Amino acid sequence: DAKTTQPNSMESNEEEPVHLPCNHSTISGTDYIHWYRQLPSQGPEYVIHGLTSNVNNRMASLAIAEDRKSSTLILHRATLRDAAVYYCIFRSYNTDKLIFGTGTRLQVFP
């Protein structure tokens, strides 16, 4: 199964943009890139997903490299409620399976 690589932790100040990187050099051409976040004591929450083009929604933006070997989740203005573990994941075209890595723990300071 394809794997992703993320930094263990990142820090940000409130109201600043946050760029969370993810490397996925083994991704196949048909696998979607998904991002989820998990707040303490809660289930993972869907953030955004994409295949090749950059994507925007009300929560975040997803920038996908042209060669698809990396992507970046962008939180435009971090809030204290954005402090969570962020997972960059493949969703397999063939099995629809989500394979979680260890994620990036984001700390947001006032």
Add this chain to the structure above:
Amino acid sequence: EAQVTQNPRYLITVTGKKLTVTCSQNMNHEYMSWYRQDPGLGLRQIYYSMNVEVTDKGDVPEGYKVSRKEKRNFPLILESPSPNQTSLYFCASSLLNHGGSGYTFGSGTRLTVV
């Protein structure tokens, strides 16, 4: 409200006493899955189902059973729980469309087996 509902939220049981954790979704999703989350090991898939009466093993299926008799329900059954099944469990559902849809997760069930 679109959601995945798991019950119970917390459960303490004794070794060997059969238990069922229920999972229900109201979004007409074909795909449902169970994960367990353990410190240092992250989220690992136990079983998944692509539709009614279609289930398959995930990465850590030993000691668990599932069934999918109705589209909305996907219970997780522990026939003879053991302490190494103490964990935080999540049920999730999604449309089935080759990876192009997000998962919705339940709030979790914290199981302790003594």
